[in-house]
Amino acid sequence: MRIRTHRGRDRGQVALEYIGFVAILLLVGLAAIQLGVAAYAVNQAGTGARAAARAASLDDPRAGEPKLDPVAAGTAAVSGWLKPDVTPAGSGGDEATYTVTIKIPSVIPGIPDFGTATRTSTMPKLQPPN
Template identity: 50%
Template sequence: MRLRLRTRVRSLRDRSRGRLDDRGTSILEFAGFLPILLVIGLACIQLGLIGYGINQAGTGARAAARATSLGGDGTSAGVASVSDWLNPDVDAPPGAGDTSTATVTVHVPAIIPLFDDWELQRSATMPNDEDGG
């Protein structure tokens, strides 16, 4: 009986000091931290999309420059080698002299609402075919 009374007195004393009322605080801390985690996750995805856009722009520029250097249609080759959702703009004029240069601009959409879309540009230069086609 005496042991129960001591335990009960301790329990009441601890409650009055707020020691036992911390149930549920971890879910509140997580709920407060969740928006920060979401923004970090979206930023990582956005950086991945930008890296993919840079890679696609370089691939398109090389394909367009190579096609132009061989006497073909560089614009079609550049557009065909880039993902359609990046909306590529290819500038592949016929080569003057010994080289052909092509420039590809891709538009990477923003997934974080605070930012605008990114335009990424890459160029490539290839030697012209000596046979003329």
């Protein structure tokens, strides 16, 4: 007497399970990449804010040199593909303060908006020699 097995019906089951698992792995991988892109955008916003505030703090009208453009310095300090928005945030007195806002790009399909990264930096203004 021969015992029948049901292996014929199970053919392809492993392939379907593999396809489902690969899709989940791809989503987890994209989420990890998205986290890295968001962290990079925050880091770049901080770098741009520091560069803009530093450029504004070095301005000495009595030095006879052309004034540094803080917005251009902050924009140049950030990777071009991030398109930063550099704005003064209350420069006055002995301090220069600038804010940089960057829209966090999305790498996950179907989720277009991950918000913005905003960083502000304040630098003391350079005191001219007496």
